[in-house]
Amino acid sequence: MTLATTLDVPRHSAGHRAGHRAGLRDAMGAEWQKLVTLRSTKWALLIALVGTVLVSFLSTNGVRHQSANFYKNFDPTNTSLAGFALASLVIGILAVLSMTGEYGSGTIRSSLAATPRRSVLFGAKAVVLGIFTLILGMVLSFLSFFVGQAVLSGGAPTATLGDPGVLRALVESGAFLALLALFGLGIGAIIRHSAGSIAVFVGCTLLVPLILHNVTGNPSRFMPVMLLGNSVGAVVPVFGALSSTAAFLLMALYAAIALAVGAAFLNRRDA
C-alpha cells in the first residue's frame, strides 16, 4: 500500500505548564490510557465479572435445602464469595501482564524514554492498577454478596450487610484483590517474562497451597488464596486459619515486598 507522507512536520506549541516537569500525574494519565486501550483489559473485566458472579451463583445454589446440621457453621457471606478464587486469578494475571507485556513487546523502551524516572513510571503503574482493581474488587464483592444472598434466600440461612463482620469481609475481600494485583505487578517487574511471571503468580496463589495442604503446621494457610478464602472473606471463623486482620496485613506485606523488589530491579537493570 502507498502511505502518503509529508516532510512538513508542524511545530507543536508546548509548554503551557512551564516550570513543571513530567511527573506522576502525567504518568498516571498515560498508564490509565494504556490499561483501557488493551483488549486484554476488557476481556479480563468481562471474565472477572461474569465468572465470579456465576461461580457465586452456582456455589450458593448448591448449598440450599441441606440438613440443619449442615447449616450449623454455615457462612452465607463467605459462600457467596466463592467466585473470588477465579477473580484473583484473572486480576492477578492482568496485573502481571501490565508489566511483562511492556517487556515482551518492547514498549518498555518507549515508556522509559517518555518517563525516564523509573520510580515515577512504576509508581504510576501501581497507583492506576491499584485503584482500578480496588474498584473492581469492591464491585465484585458486593455484587457476589447480593447475588449469593438472593439465591440462598430460597432455602438457606442468609446474611445482611448489617450483620457483624459482613461489611468488613466484603470490603477487605474487595481490597484483597487490589493487593493481589500489586503482588502480581511486582512479580512481573521482577521476572519480566509473561509466562514465567504468570507461572510464579499462579503457583504462589493457587498451586502451592494445594501442594502444602497436608504438610505439618499447614503452611498453606499463609498463601494468598487461603488468606482470602479462609480468613479475609470469612465471617464465621475457619478452624486453624489466621484472623482476618492478620491475613489482610500479611497479604499487604506480600504485595509491599513484591513491589519493593520489583522497583529495585526496575531501577537497577538495563531496559
Next chain:
Amino acid sequence: MIVTDGLTKHYGKTLAVDDLSFTVTPGVVTGFLGPNGSGKSTTMRMILGLDVPDGGRALVNGLLYHELRWPLREVGALLDAKAFHPGRSARNHLRCLARTNDISAGRVDEVLDVVGLTAVADRRAGKFSLGMGQRLGIASALLGDPGVLLFDEPVNGLDPEGIRWVRHLLRRLAAEGRTVLVSSHLINEMALTAERLVVIGRGTLIAETSVNAFTAQSRSDVVRVVTPSPQRFVSALTRAGARPSVDDDGSIVVTGMCSADIGDLAARTSLTVHELTPMRASLEDAFMELTGDSVEYRSSDPAPLRGAPVASR
C-alpha cells in the same frame, strides 16, 4: 546537542562500548556509522538512559536524560521498529506516550499525518508491516517536536519510496536547527543523508569527520590500463612518477596519475592502449578498510587510531 564523554559499557565479559567520546551538533545530520554489533545501539540506549553506562556519561542539552523536564519535548527517538504493544492501535500508542509529557491529542493526529499512517491509525499495530512499524516509531520520535532526534537504523524495512522520504525528512529536521543522530551500518545510505560522521568499530571511536572528507579519502584515483605491451608501459609510467602494478589478468592498475595524463603519456611514448578505465574505490571498501583496521589494530595497540581523522590516515 549530544555529548558523550568516555562512555563505557560491558555486558558480562563483553566490552560493548569502550571509552567513547563524541559530540553531535545541531543543524546537520550526523551519521552514526559502524558494522553490526559495533555498539551503535548500545550507545544510543545509554544516551536515552535505558542502559546505565559502567563509565562515562552522555549529556543531552547539557543534562543527563532523566534530568530532562519534558523528555519527549526535548528528545525524540526511534530505537527499534517494534517498541509498541501489538494489541494497541497506532493512535492509542501515541496517545499514551503523549499523555506522559502533556502533549495534546491533536498533536498525535498531526504526526500520524506526517508519517502517512492516518488511514491505518486505528488498526492494531501488531498487524503492521516492518515498514509501517518504522513509521510509527518515527511518529513517536516527532511527537514532542523535540530539538534532538535519535534514529537507530530508520530505513530498515522501508520501501525505496519510504527510504527517500526518511532521507529527506532527516535533512529537513536538521535544516530546522535540530540535532539529528542517525545510525546505520550502510555507508552509502549515510553518504546520501548525513553531513557529519561518527564512525565506530568494536565500541571505540574510529573517526569523527565530515562525509566530504570521508568520501574524498576513499576516492583514491585508480585507473585500469589494458595494453599489448604492459612491461614498456609500466616503465614509462614509473618514469613519469605514477605507481603501476600488473594485475593477474595482465592489465595495469595505476595509482597516482589520472586517466587523462595516462592517455597523454601513451600518445607521447607511442604505446598502444586498448582500454583506459578510471575506477573508484567504493565507499563501502573504504569503510570496511577503516573498521577492519580498527579491529586489527586493537589487538596490539589501540592508540594510533583513537580519534584520528580519516584524512590523516
